[in-house]
Amino acid sequence: METWKRSKSDIWFDRINVLFWIIVLFIVIYPLYFILIASFSNPDLVNAGQVWFMPKELAIEGYMRILENDQIWVGYRNTIIYTIVSTVISVVLLLTGGYALSRKDLAGRNVIMMLIAFTMFFGGGLIPTYLLVKSLGMLDTLWALVIPNAVGVYQLIICRTFFQSTIPDELLEAAVMDGCNNTRFFLRIVLPLSTPIIAVMILFRAVSEWNAYFDALIYIRDQAKQPLQIILRDILIQAQADGNMLDSSSAAEQQKLSEQIKYGVVIVASLPVLVLYPFLQRYFVKGVMIGSIKG
Structure with a gap:
């Protein structure tokens, strides 16, 4: 059997391609490594x-100052709770909504999708949203962070595209002939085939909720309910304020400590996400590519 012989141009292309991606990888990874x-x-x-x-x-004085603060552990607990609850609710709504919108027998699905997509470009604004959250009695509660952003339009479109490209109509027809209703078809057939997109949505939502701070800054006043990002922000501000209140020599030392705290805060906040991502990375790539290529 005749084997294909690579030309010099192919070899040089591969070398340049590998070198290019090594440089890109270095540019992406080095900033985080430098912070560490x-x-x-x-x-x-x-x-x-x-x-x-x-x-x-x-x-390690910066880490000692961060970890000796009792509010850190309160923030971790709150953020874990907020992330889990928000992710579960969001993924359930995205999967059910995306599947429903992917069904050709859903009357008015294009109109519904247009109305949903409209919210990507136009919103009510911060003040009306705050007044709505307040009128619903959700201030200083978990639901103020979960309900307003429970469904992301972009993620919903990804889910709909995935179901359209992955679940053929013939599969539903065969299931109906065997006496399967819509609910059983979704739970027994669609979900087991949707592991990649489920992992993608979990990753999207969990990372977004873990890093979120603005909604908590607006809606959460009780310090015992504040998430990790707000507490880390307060620690950093306090460290800088302490340095400004001291004499010049002590202020210099406090400024050094503040610099360490600044870098330590980034690592403390990012570590759980960095630990989680490798386990979901293969599903993340597969799920996004399926929706983008076949959609």
Whole structure:
């Protein structure tokens, strides 16, 4: 059997392609890696530009200041609760809504989709939304962070496209002939075939909710109910304020500590997401590509 021989141009193309993506990978990963090593390094050396690839003069005072704050653990608990509840509600609504809108026998589905897509371009604004949340009695509650953003239009479109391209009409017809109703078909057949898109939606929603702080800043006043991002923000602001209130020598030391806290806050806030992502990454890529190629 005659084997295909690669030309020099193919070989050089592969080399350049690999080199290009190595550079892109470095550009993407290095900032996070720098924050990690800077959080363990002497801030004076970081500010002097002497920290590049390895920590220098190991220092953990920033992490000690962050972790000794009891509110950190309260924030972690609140954020985990908010993320789990928000993700479960959002994924259920996205999957059921996306599947319903993908069905050709749904009367007026195009009109419904147009009305939903309309909200991507036009909104009521911050003040009307705040007044609505207040009138519903959701201020200082979990629901103020969960209900208003429960369904993302972009994610709904991805779900609808996935179901349209993955679940053929013939499969439903065969199930109906065997006596299967819509609910059983969705639970027994559609969901088991939708593992990639479920993982994608979980990742989208969980990351979004974990990093969210603006809604909590607007709607949550009770410190015991504040999520991690707000508490980390308060710690950083407090560290900077403490430095401004001290004399020059003490202020310099406090400024150094503030720099360490700044980098440590990023790592503390990002660590759970970084741990979760590798387990969902393969589903994430597969689910997004299926919807984009066949949609």
